[in-house]
Amino acid sequence: MKFEPTPAxxxxxxxxxxxxxxxxxxxxxxxxxxxxxxxxxxxxxxxxAEALLSLKQRINLCSICCNVTESDPCPLCQNPQREVSQVCIVEQPQDIIALEHTGVYKGLYHVLHGAISPTEGVGASDIRIKEMLARLQNNTVKEVILATNTNMEGEQTAMYLSRVITPLGIKVTRLARGLPFGTELEYADDVTLTRALEGRSEF
Amino acid sequence: MKFEPTPAxxxxxxxxxxxxxxxxxxxxxxxxxxxxxxxxxxxxxxxxAEALLSLKQRINLCSICCNVTESDPCPLCQNPQREVSQVCIVEQPQDIIALEHTGVYKGLYHVLHGAISPTEGVGASDIRIKEMLARLQNNTVKEVILATNTNMEGEQTAMYLSRVITPLGIKVTRLARGLPFGTELEYADDVTLTRALEGRSEF
Structure with a gap:
């Protein structure tokens, strides 16, 4: 006689x-x-349960910046106080929340919904790069800030974007890479330390 | 003009x-x-969402052991292979899952749904002790195993239960307290070590 433990x-x-x-x-x-x-x-x-059910029903992508939104265009693209000459390119919608939380950026955004990753079979055409390039046609954008992650995929994506946007005569910048706040040098990893050295500025 | 970060x-x-x-x-x-x-x-x-909504609709307490169940009596109380002379008293339904997982216990259970805690104002009448005592009236139970937690509240509850059940002529036992599996003595806390010493058995 086998003993069968009774599940929940x-x-x-x-x-x-x-x-x-x-x-x-x-x-x-x-x-x-x-x-x-x-x-x-x-x-x-x-x-x-109700919050879960209403999530997908109410959320769409903004036709301008591809951010998640309940209205189209999204509140950020509709906001007349935002600086339209700057566009900050991020991988995911939640990256916008993090950047907005700092309160220092006043331009617009563009959400790629991913990053280029040859190992995972994600190419440039699989993320929202086409939509980004279309936005740059009307000459209002003067600066594109590459705010992809600082991992392999994010750096590859930034490199690709820089290569296709620079020829359009638009200034392309990248978020600074270096030591995060509160770091003890002793415990910083090699890549971070190397980038902090390379990116050093006059004091 | 104040800058207002846009929330999600x-x-x-x-x-x-x-x-x-x-x-x-x-x-x-x-x-x-x-x-x-x-x-x-x-x-x-x-x-x-659906799993959430069906949870409270379908779950009740077993009229015998107070465990959460979709049928009454619960599958454990209904199982003719379980040893009816042993009742193991636990604080919460999930404690039964942990005990059943070992596969070594073949008796019945009783769920208190809490522990006596004077600091939080939980007295003996606030947990399912009355239901427990009612089960002991018909003389089928020969041993009650106290499997409350080994923290302050659990120990107090075990002490109280022992005091009210022992006079009924029923054997009252408590789960062994001692060193958990894989412990390095160096890192064991004082209370555990004291109990391990007190509860030592011949080798």
């Missing part, structure tokens, strides 16, 4: 499974969240 | 907010999950 109920198991598919949530966390929701009032699970 | 859209902000309410998920993780769902196919967000 179907409804619990199903929710644990769905949570565990999300990034950064392992099976243990998924179980913890599920039992937390089971103990909490019904409204919370409902509110989360 | 309402639908995104709402979902980030709901995710951030869950245990172990901070605002950054909540944002990461939300943008992940935005990129993934619509089915995934829908499946999660």
């Amino acid at each position: 109920t179907d409804a619990i198991g199903k929710l644990v499974q769905e949570f565990a598919k999300l990034p950064g949530i392992g099976p243990k966390s998924a179980q913890r969240i599920t039992f937390y929701l089971l103990r909490s009032n019904e409204e919370q699970a409902k509110a989360l | 859209t309402d639908a995104i902000g709402k979902l980030v907010q709901e995710f951030a309410k869950l245990p172990g998920i901070g605002p950054k993780s909540a944002q990461r999950i939300t943008f992940y769902l935005l990129r993934s196919n619509e089915e995934q967000a829908k499946a999660l």
Whole structure:
């Protein structure tokens, strides 16, 4: 007679499974969240379910900058206070949130929705570069700021963009690479330290 | 003219907010999950929403052991292969999953749904102790295994249960306290080490 451990109920198991598919949530966390929701009032699970369902229904891409938006053009592209001569190119919509959080940039954005990655089979035509180039036709953009990630894919993408945008007579800049705030030199990695040296400026 | 950083859209902000309410998920993780769902196919967000909605609708407490269940009595209480003379008392339903996972226990369970905690104002009448005592009336239970947590609240609860169950002529046992598997003695804490010494057995 084999002993069969009894699993949790179907409804619990199903929710644990769905949570565990999300990034950064392992099976243990998924179980913890599920039992937390089971103990909490019904409204919370409902509110989360409704927010999930309305997400894809309401979100589209801005026809100008390709950022996620509920209106078209997006609030950033519609904002008359933004500087239209600057466009900052980012990989993902969440990068805009990070940059806006600094409060120092007042230009517009363009979201690529990815980065060029030969190893993963992502080419220049698979991300929103065509849309970017179309925006540069009307001569209002004077500077393009490359704000792709500083990993291999991001650097490759920046290099590619620089090569296709520079010939249009537009200034192309790249976010500074160097030591992050609060670094102890002892623990900085070689690549960061090399870039910090190469990019050193007069004090 | 004040510069106003533009937040993400309402639908995104709402979902980030709901995710951030869950245990172990901070605002950054909540944002990461939300943008992940935005990129993934619509089915995934829908499946999660549906699992959430069906959770509270389908889950009740077993009228015998107070475990969460979709049928009443729960599959464990209904299983004729389980040893009815043993009842293992746990604080939460997920503790049963952990114990069942070992595959060594073949008795029944009782879920208290909490632990006695004077500092948090949780008394003996606030958890499912009354239901436990009612189960002990019909003389089928010969041993009660106290499997509450080994923290302050769990130990207090075990002490209380031992005091009310022992007079009924039922054997009361407690899970062994000692060094967990793979411990280096050097790093064991004082309380664990003290209990390991006190609970030492002949080799």
